[in-house]
Amino acid sequence: MTGAEPLEHYLDARRADVETALRAWLPGPPQAPAVVATAMRYSIEAGGKRLRPILCLAAAESVGATKGLSAADAREVAMSAACAIEMIHTYSLVHDDLPAMDDDILRRGKPTLHVVAGEGMAILAGDGLLTEAFGLLTRTTGTAGASPDRRLRAIAVVATAAGACGMVGGQALDLDAMPRPGVPAGAPLDADGLRRMHALKTGALITASAVVGAIMAGGDAATEHAIRQAGEHFGLAFQIVDDILDVEGTTAGLGKTAGKDAAAGKPTYPAIFGIEESRRLARRCITDAEAALEGAGLHHSRLAGIGRWIVERVN
Numbered sequence: 001m002t003g004a005e006p007l008e009h010y011l012d013a014r015r016a017d018v019e020t021a022l023r024a025w026l027p028g029p030p031q032a033p034a035v036v037a038t039a040m041r042y043s044i045e046a047g048g049k050r051l052r053p054i055l056c057l058a059a060a061e062s063v064g065a066t067k068g069l070s071a072a073d074a075r076e077v078a079m080s081a082a083c084a085i086e087m088i089h090t091y092s093l094v095h096d097d098l099p100a101m102d103d104d105i106l107r108r109g110k111p112t113l114h115v116v117a118g119e120g121m122a123i124l125a126g127d128g129l130l131t132e133a134f135g136l137l138t139r140t141t142g143t144a145g146a147s148p149d150r151r152l153r154a155i156a157v158v159a160t161a162a163g164a165c166g167m168v169g170g171q172a173l174d175l176d177a178m179p180r181p182g183v184p185a186g187a188p189l190d191a192d193g194l195r196r197m198h199a200l201k202t203g204a205l206i207t208a209s210a211v212v213g214a215i216m217a218g219g220d221a222a223t224e225h226a227i228r229q230a231g232e233h234f235g236l237a238f239q240i241v242d243d244i245l246d247v248e249g250t251t252a253g254l255g256k257t258a259g260k261d262a263a264a265g266k267p268t269y270p271a272i273f274g275i276e277e278s279r280r281l282a283r284r285c286i287t288d289a290e291a292a293l294e295g296a297g298l299h300h301s302r303l304a305g306i307g308r309w310i311v312e313r314v315n
Contacts, residue, residue, distance in 0.1 A: 007305045014054045018057075021079050021080075022083050025132075026041055026044060039122065042117070043093070043094050043107075043113050043125060046108040046109075047108045049313075050086060051238070052209040053082035053209065055206065055210045057075045058301070058306055059078075059211070059217070059303060060214070060217040061213075061302060062214075062301035062303055074217050077145060078146075078217060080140075081136075081158075081213070085209050087133040088167075089205060091130045092126075092167055092171070094112075094126040095122075097114065098122060099114070104257050106255070106257050107255070109255035130162070134158075137154060137155045137158060157211055157215065158208055158212060161208035162205060165200075167202075167205050173189070174266070177266070194268075194269065197267075198239040203236055206234055208231070210234070211224060223298070226296035226298065229292035234289055234307050237282045237310050239269075240269045241310065243268040243271075244278055247270050249314070286310070
């Protein structure tokens, strides 16, 4: 693993870096009306694991080390992309919590945005975060800023991961499989359908986070491919563990309403495979991710440690 700093300290430091940058880059008055700027900031500043931007930064560090970049310079090059991805993730949570979607009143330990600002403003705040994210992806940061070609490739990767062929498509499959008043549910998801849904809804943006970090730091095609493979395994492991925690966790510990998946009749890994088999599948994902990283000589990077943290986390 790069450096002797414990993973927990590394995660805390990168989380603080991301939150500082997000506060600086979020639009505010007078350019943006205060009402929508405040709503956007409410959700961004509610906290969270910041997994996706940290993955982006860690991937940039791993690749940058092979290009002669210091860890700090690699993070600086990738920071705008990392924050853009976190804006997109936060927009997805704001919209996911709406009454028309998962209908939740708690997120990151705080009332959801539509509860405090109304559904209309929550929709607009999500729209604002999504759009600002793509503007941020165009910015050059760092003394060795990414070239226009790299930034264009990063934008394409994020757009695919966030759109109908990625996160939006996965959310649509999830919504279609849920029984809803007055709306006929689609066909129940089997194991293959569940995996595909999670690969799109959750995995696509997690994968893109790591890939974009590699792109911004100038990774070659082979390295980018290995990081993409690892990211896909990370994404599936993350969702499997999320499903387990929804069963075993508490609302206080999770910062969101526990047990909602079962109550809503949603397809989950524990519902199909059981808890113990789900745990085994999550561990297998990380084994496969580490194998992909080893093939690119990155098995001692921070990425491998973050993968293990994904499986071991308790919230």
